[in-house]
Amino acid sequence: MATWNLDKAHSEIEFKVKHMMVSNVKGQFKDFDVILASDSDDITQGKVNVDIKSGSIDTKSEQRDQHLKSEDFFNVSAYPAIKFTSTEIKKIDDESYEITGDLTIKEVSKPVTFKAEFGGIAKDPWGNQKTGYTVTGKINRQEFDLTWNTALETGGVMVSNDVKIQAEIQFVLA
Numbered sequence: 001m002a003t004w005n006l007d008k009a010h011s012e013i014e015f016k017v018k019h020m021m022v023s024n025v026k027g028q029f030k031d032f033d034v035i036l037a038s039d040s041d042d043i044t045q046g047k048v049n050v051d052i053k054s055g056s057i058d059t060k061s062e063q064r065d066q067h068l069k070s071e072d073f074f075n076v077s078a079y080p081a082i083k084f085t086s087t088e089i090k091k092i093d094d095e096s097y098e099i100t101g102d103l104t105i106k107e108v109s110k111p112v113t114f115k116a117e118f119g120g121i122a123k124d125p126w127g128n129q130k131t132g133y134t135v136t137g138k139i140n141r142q143e144f145d146l147t148w149n150t151a152l153e154t155g156g157v158m159v160s161n162d163v164k165i166q167a168e169i170q171f172v173l174a
Contacts, residue, residue: 002046004036004131004171013052013167017141018160027068029082031056034169044091048099050084072148079106087111094118099135105144112139114165129173137165 013032019025031053038046055076057068069076086101097116102109119132140161141147149159 002038002041003174005174006032006034007130007170007172008033010132010170011168013165015163015165017163021155021160025059025064027057027059029053029056030058034171036171043097044089046086046089048084048086048089048101050082052082054080054082054105073146075106084112097133103139103144105146108144110139110143112137130170131173132168132170135165135167135169139163139165 011032011034012028014026014028016024016026029052033051035049036043036046037049054074055069057065057074059065059068068074071078074082083104084101086099088098088100090098090100092098095118097118098113099116100111100113103112114135114137117134117136119134121129121131124130141159141163142161
């Protein structure tokens, strides 16, 4: 059994969402864990489990972060974790995969598919085997009960429904 544990110092999960219909606002989650486990070297036979602490959200604006942590959005006191558990990992080519699984936010679970670009495998100077992936995808926040919004007098809304996700994930072989 091969288990790849998250190298937290070399990993990040970021998101961006259109704000006021004119620009994107980026943020990240600072506290998360990702485990990739497989009975073989073939990751398509494996499982990915992601656990994100929703209260670790950081958009570089304390006021916005507090609003995102409130009942209007993530309600972190009632729902402290965002979880993803893969149900299928499909190889597209030597460098590309599709990872499908159940994403759970505020106890709402929906199937989603992310694209993963394989970065390779290497040994670090201390003999640890490392591998990395760039993961991208998009979700509709309203499907996960993240429905707060306000109409703008010029038309449109304050926050778009589409949330783009990008993660740079580096693992170390256990």
